[in-house]
Amino acid sequence: MAPETSKASKAPPVDKRRQILDAAIRVFARQGFHATRVSDIADEAGVAYGLVYHYFRSKDEVLDELFVERWSLLLAAIEEADRTGETPRAKLAAVAAFIVDSYHHNPELMKVIIVEVTRAANSFGRTHLEQIRRAYQSIAKIVADGQEVGAFRRDVDPTFASMSFYGAIEQLLSGWIFEVIPGSDGNFAQAKELVVTMICDGLEPR
Amino acid sequence: MAPETSKASKAPPVDKRRQILDAAIRVFARQGFHATRVSDIADEAGVAYGLVYHYFRSKDEVLDELFVERWSLLLAAIEEADRTGETPRAKLAAVAAFIVDSYHHNPELMKVIIVEVTRAANSFGRTHLEQIRRAYQSIAKIVADGQEVGAFRRDVDPTFASMSFYGAIEQLLSGWIFEVIPGSDGNFAQAKELVVTMICDGLEPR
DNA sequence: GCACGTCGATTGACTGGTCAGTCAGTTAGC
DNA sequence: GCTAACTGACTGACCAGTCAATCGACGTGC
Numbered sequence: 001m002a003p004e005t006s007k008a009s010k011a012p013p014v015d016k017r018r019q020i021l022d023a024a025i026r027v028f029a030r031q032g033f034h035a036t037r038v039s040d041i042a043d044e045a046g047v048a049y050g051l052v053y054h055y056f057r058s059k060d061e062v063l064d065e066l067f068v069e070r071w072s073l074l075l076a077a078i079e080e081a082d083r084t085g086e087t088p089r090a091k092l093a094a095v096a097a098f099i100v101d102s103y104h105h106n107p108e109l110m111k112v113i114i115v116e117v118t119r120a121a122n123s124f125g126r127t128h129l130e131q132i133r134r135a136y137q138s139i140a141k142i143v144a145d146g147q148e149v150g151a152f153r154r155d156v157d158p159t160f161a162s163m164s165f166y167g168a169i170e171q172l173l174s175g176w177i178f179e180v181i182p183g184s185d186g187n188f189a190q191a192k193e194l195v196v197t198m199i200c201d202g203l204e205p206r
Numbered sequence: 207m208a209p210e211t212s213k214a215s216k217a218p219p220v221d222k223r224r225q226i227l228d229a230a231i232r233v234f235a236r237q238g239f240h241a242t243r244v245s246d247i248a249d250e251a252g253v254a255y256g257l258v259y260h261y262f263r264s265k266d267e268v269l270d271e272l273f274v275e276r277w278s279l280l281l282a283a284i285e286e287a288d289r290t291g292e293t294p295r296a297k298l299a300a301v302a303a304f305i306v307d308s309y310h311h312n313p314e315l316m317k318v319i320i321v322e323v324t325r326a327a328n329s330f331g332r333t334h335l336e337q338i339r340r341a342y343q344s345i346a347k348i349v350a351d352g353q354e355v356g357a358f359r360r361d362v363d364p365t366f367a368s369m370s371f372y373g374a375i376e377q378l379l380s381g382w383i384f385e386v387i388p389g390s391d392g393n394f395a396q397a398k399e400l401v402v403t404m405i406c407d408g409l410e411p412r
Numbered sequence: 413g414c415a416c417g418t419c420g421a422t423t424g425a426c427t428g429g430t431c432a433g434t435c436a437g438t439t440a441g442c
Numbered sequence: 443g444c445t446a447a448c449t450g451a452c453t454g455a456c457c458a459g460t461c462a463a464t465c466g467a468c469g470t471g472c
Contacts, residue, residue, distance in 0.1 A: 016421080032329040034240050037457060048423040053459065089410070111328075119325035121384045122317075123238040133386050143409070153411045156400060159387055160378075164404050167377020168370035175369050178327045180339050194362060198370050202408025203349070204295070205359045222447080243431060254449040259433065 017055045020045045024062045029108035033063055033116045033124070063124065067117045070109060071131050074098065078138040088146030093196045095139060096169055100195075103173050104188045111177045114170060136162050152200075165199050223261045226251045227275075230268045235314035239269055239322045239330070269330065273323045276315060277337050280304065284344040294352030299402045301345060302375055306401075309379050310394045317383045320376060342368050358406075371405050 023045035027036045038059050042049045056062050081094035103110040117125045118132060125132065140162035146152035152161075172191055176183035229251035233242045244265050248255045262268050287300035309316040323331045324338060331338065346368035352358035358367075378397060382389035 032326075035329060038459080039457080050424065050459095050461085051422055054421070057459095059458070115326065115328050119380075120321065121380070122321050123241060125384075129384060129386070136381075136386060146409070150411070152409045153407075156404060156409065159381075160397075160400055161404065161409055163377045163381050163387065164374035164401065167373040167375075167380075169373075170377065171369045171373020172366075174325075174327070174373075175342075175365075178331075178335060180335070180342060181365055181369065191366075194366055195370065198362060198367065198408070199404065200408050200410045201359075202404070203352070203358045203362065203367055203406045205356070206412065244433080245431080248450095256434085256450065257448055260447070263433095265432070 016045075016047055016051060020047060020052055020055060021062065021066060023047075025066060025106075025109050025112055028063065028066075028112040028116060033112075060124070063112070063116060064127070066109065067113055067128055068131070070102070070113055071128070071135070074102070075131070075135055075138065078135060078142075082138065082142050082145075088142055088149070088151045089196065089200050091142045091146075092139075092165065092199065093192065095142075096165075096195045097192045099169050099173070100188055100192050103176065104185075107177070107183075110173060114173055114177065118170065119174075136166060139165060161199075165195075168199060169195055222251070222253055222257060226253060226258055226261060227268065227272060229253075231272060231312075231315050231318055234269065234272075234318040234322060239318075266330070269318070269322060270333070272315065273319055273334055274337070276308070276319055277334070277341070280308070281337070281341055281344065284341060284348075288344065288348055288351075294348055294355070294357045295402065295406050297348045297352075298345075298371065298405065299398065301348075302371075302401045303398045305375050305379070306394055306398050309382065310391075313383070313389075316379060320379055320383065324376065342372060345372060367405075371401075374405060375401055 020041060024036075024041045027040045027044050030036075031040065038052055039049055041059075041062065042052050045052075052059075052062070056065070077098040078095050081091045081098070084091065084094070086094070117128055119125075121129055121132065136159065140158040143152055143156075143158040143161045143165075147154045147158065172181075172195065175181040176187075181187075226247060230242075230247045233246050233250050236242075237246070244258055245255055247265075247268065248258050251258075258265075258268070262271070283304040284301050287297045287304070290297065290300070292300070323334055325331075327335055327338065342365065346364040349358060349362075349364040349367045349371075353360045353364065378387075378401065381387040382393075387393075
């Protein structure tokens with residue numbers, strides 16, 4: 001079962017590469033990408049400076065890796081949600097749930113991805129703009145399909161709705177990240193619902 | 207009328223300080239804060255390197271100044287909107303309009319503020335977190351008052367609604383900034399309405 | 413069983429380039 | 443001739459990335 005134990009001729013007992021990535025998450029989250037030195041990552045990982053460059057071409061590539069790893073899961077989750085035969089509203093709920101759960105499960109990683117990549121589409125995110133755009137488009141597709149079947153009003157541009165939806169969620173995470181709003185566990189479950197309620201039902205009473 | 211001409215014993219004929227700030231907006235917008243050297247700002251302003259340090263204590267202070275200048279206008283606009291006796295929905299519309307207009311009027315400045323401060327609340331925005339929070343709270347107050355008078359549903363936390371609302375708008379601007387969605391003039395007018403429609407009426411047909 | 417060779421993993425001192433910020437001056441208005 | 447505006451060469455710190463050296467697991471031949 002454990003791939004390490006059987007005929008481990010290649011993999012070292014501890015995966016130093018993983019160790020470096022995990023350390024990077026913590027340090028990036030704590031200090032921000034620009035303020036962390038490669039030596040900080042190495043120290044946090046309990047590893048020599050040079051080893052970081054054995055596994056990664058540059059400091060940027062470490063962040064790259066963290067982003068791609070996680071974002072591909074998000075893309076998969078959105079498309080998975082779309083493939084279920086659920087109502088459009090349920091699909092959106094699934095997407096919201098995935099993102100909120102991601103934060104719940106690993107807030108530091110999500111902080112890094114949102115602060116250093118998604119919202120830094122200038123400097124860094126530029127490289128990943130295509131991936132980010134893909135997420136917006138997949139959500140927009142869910143909205144468009146919802147309009148098709150009459151579940152959503154047709155006078156709102158799907159791309160537009162998609163941006164608002166994603167923006168609302170990301171802002172929520174930002175609120176937790178920067179402690180603008182409290183992030184207790186009760187809030188997580190509640191948050192998933194409320195985002196969907198807000199976007200689908202709106203603020204005004206029905 | 208012009209404060210420069212009359213008994214101008216202090217202000218130079220051209221306000222070099224302003225010139226530096228305006229140049230900084232352009233350069234920050236183009237290259238991002240971290241990637242711009244102080245010499246880039248000086249060059250863009252057509253001014254000697256040292257003069258930047260005559261007017262500002264540090265590179266950070268230049269960005270600081272740009273943020274505070276603009277954000278105080280936003281805070282004023284939100285509170286102004288709140289003071290009008292309009293419906294809660296109209297108040298939110300006024301806030302959305304102000305932000306969208308700000309972008310329309312000076313996209314580069316808004317790009318800098320959103321990308322380098324608001325969304326970088328880690329490194330840089332930390333200093334301004336209090337100001338940013340104040341904006342959220344003022345919007346939340348509008349929502350809370352709306353609930354009071356029965357214009358908004360009461361089962362949504364006002365802070366929460368405020369974050370969603372602001373997040374939706376900011377994501378929209380980000381879409382324009384990073385050219386994820388086209389930013390033609392028609393869109394600006396339409397965008398103001400749609401954000402409010404989305405948040406107040408929701409995606410589902412009424 | 414042992415000596416030796418190979419090769420990836422690992423180490424950390426060092427270098428080269430980059431810039432923020434300083435400062436000793438020069439200019440110009442009054 | 444005083445003061446504030448203005449200049450730009452210089453410096454000190456910082457740090458990403460390099461590299462030569464060491465370690466250690468494993469195979470191979472004897």
